[in-house]
Amino acid sequence: MLTKTKTRWWLYVLLSVLLLFVMLPFFWMVLGSFKPNSELIASPPSWLPQNPSLDNFVLLFEKAAFGRYFFNSVVVSAAVVGGNLMFSAMLGYALAHLRFPGKRIIFGAVLGCLMIPGLVLFIPQFILTANLKLIGNLSALILPFLVQPFGVFLMRQFFLGLPKELAEAARIDGAGELAIFFRVYLPLAVPAFATLGILTFLGSWNNFLWPLVVSVNESTYTLPVGLALIANGEYSRDYGLLLAGATVVVAPVIAVFLLLQRYFIEGIATTGIK
Amino acid sequence: MYMSFTDMSRKDVQSPFxxxxxxxxxxxxxxxxPTFRKAALNTAIFVVVGVPLTILAGLAAAVALDKGITKARGFFRLGFYTPVITSIVAVxxxxxxxxxxxxGIINQMLGAVGIQGPNCVGDENTALLSLIIMSIWRNFGNAMIILLAGVQGVSWELHEAAALDGAGxxxxxxxxxxxxxRPPLLFVLVTTSIGYLQFFEEPFVMTQGGPLNSTLSASMYTYQQFGFGKWGYAGAMAYLTFLVILIVTVIQFRVTREKD
Structure with missing residues (x-):
């Protein structure tokens, strides 16, 4: 009889070695962030910091204004996630369960936008933002991303999976359209919110090209922009500092990932199967 | 779109028409x-070499996790996926x-076993390859997750029937x-290709497009021209990249559909 999985010990060894290599850059990053530069460029290298210190982090937050970038990243991500959850749910619900003129055109437009890469949009968006006098303002990092076609599509697909009879039953009970949306369908959408929230958070936290383009001074840098610019600037050879900066960028994401891994993995896997 | 047909530059921001x-x-x-051609060639190499290797690595990992082991599957899945969620700039x-x-620790380890490590990102012959390896490292976990869901969805009766017929x-x-x-593979193929065709952060952080433009990507050159204030020109290059993305995507859909 055919067994479904055969345990092969050599595969465990192989996967473990692979896992070690996949994780190695992260170990090196965290360990290196506590090392002074002299230790990082020493030969032979040492894995554990000989004289662990927080100097790199202190320098990051005092000299390089990483506190400001961190704050910006948090504000932008929170606003973008909130906006996407709310607006995607509204539009997604309308496209799934309501009837109104132009519905097909709107849905077509959403799908069309889904296919346009950010590279094409950033120059016209920049001109628009400049004319709205928002360059150098944190809202320039938030407004263009408040609602994204991917989220609308995801929520529409999710709401399509919920029965129409729920709305009909509520209508017979005399509920208004707003009440049906907020009190009947929204509470059922929590799993979809988790997936969408996580994906939007990742996209926003790691976003680079647009924040780089619209940030004219330090006050609106997000973490990736701040890190890339100090790496190309005066601290480009200060490796301990750069590893500490990378740690600050990556650590919150990994923490969220470990906390919510179930939603992460399921969410990603379902986006692939349509 | 109209912009790419004009000589728009930074001074026209107040009156874009x-x-x-x-x-x-x-x-x-x-x-x-010639610089844009070089950038386009680099992008093409990055995609043609990087995309298949990323998907192969993801597929191998997915099959190994599904068929080869019984314990700690979630643990490995979590570990292999971690690079995907991290900021490209940071990694x-x-x-x-x-x-x-x-x-660097990699060359020191190679040195320890007697290999003279290359000057990876500093040599124009190995710089692009180094970026490709890093991208595979960062992205194969994404392919793995999606393909793993696909592998797990394959009906076991089909396998048993095939085994009865003597299939190894x-x-x-x-x-x-x-x-x-096929559906998840197509999805991974299309999304990975679209992502790789626009690769930008890797050269921006690691090499600034150098040495000798050997890692300059189409997106990076577009960004540079935008930075010089040549907006119309940058817009045209962005549309050229978009056109290539569109053509590649359509071809991928066509080729995979024909097999039905």
Missing amino acids: AVNFIGFDNYARALGD AEVWRVLLQPDF TWQRFLNVTLPAL
């Missing part, structure tokens, strides 16, 4: 620009340190698993 229409000049200039920074020619492991993989994986 008061610019001269110059037809396809920007496009013609881009196609004749590219870490890789730049890892790949430093004289004291390898034959069953080719004739049962792979055909069932």
Whole structure:
């Protein structure tokens, strides 16, 4: 009889070695962030910091204004996630369960936008933002991303999976359209919110090209922009500092990932199967 | 779109419609620009080499996790997926340190076993390859997750029926698993290609497009021209990249559909 999985010990060894290599850059990053530069460029290298210190982090937050970038990243991500959850749910619900003129055109437009890469949009968006006098303002990092076609599509697909009879039953009970949306369908959408929230958070936290383009001074840098610019600037050879900066960028994401891994993995896997 | 047919530049920001229409000049200039050609070639190499390797690595990991082991599956899945969620800027920074020619940990480890490590990102022959390896490292977990869901969805009765007919492991993989994986494979192929065609952060952080433009990507060159204030020209290059993305995507859909 055919067994479904055969345990092969050599595969465990192989996967473990692979896992070690996949994780190695992260170990090196965290360990290196506590090392002074002299230790990082020493030969032979040492894995554990000989004289662990927080100097790199202190320098990051005092000299390089990483506190400001961190704050910006948090504000932008929170606003973008909130906006996407709310607006995607509204539009997604309308496209799934309501009837109104132009519905097909709107849905077509959403799908069309889904296919346009950010590279094409950033120059016209920049001109628009400049004319709205928002360059150098944190809202320039938030407004263009408040609602994204991917989220609308995801929520529409999710709401399509919920029965129409729920709305009909509520209508017979005399509920208004707003009440049906907020009190009947929204509470059922929590799993979809988790997936969408996580994906939007990742996209926003790691976003680079647009924040780089619209940030004219330090006050609106997000973490990736701040890190890339100090790496190309005066601290480009200060490796301990750069590893500490990378740690600050990556650590919150990994923490969220470990906390919510179930939603992460399921969410990603379902986006692939349509 | 209109912008890419004009000579728009930074000074026109207040009056974006008061610019001269110059037809396809920007496009013609881009196609004749040796630097843009070099960038396009680099992007093509990055995609043609990087995409298949990323998907193969993801597929191998997915099959190994599904068929080869019974315990700790979730643990490995979590570990292999971790690089995907991290900021490219941050991990590219870490890789730049890892790949430093004289004291980077990778060359020191190679040196310990007697291999003279290359000057990875500092040599024009190996720089692009280094970026490709880093991208595979960062992205294969994404392919793995999606393909793993696909592999797990393959009906076990099909495998048993094939085994009764005398099919070996390898034959069953080719004739049962792979055909069932076509939709998720297509999805991974299309999304990975679209992402790789626009690669930008890796050279921006690790090499600034150098040495000698050997890692300059189409997106990076577009960004540079935008930075110089040549907006119409940058817009034309962005549309050229978009056109390539569109063509590649359509071809991928066509080719995979024909097999039905």
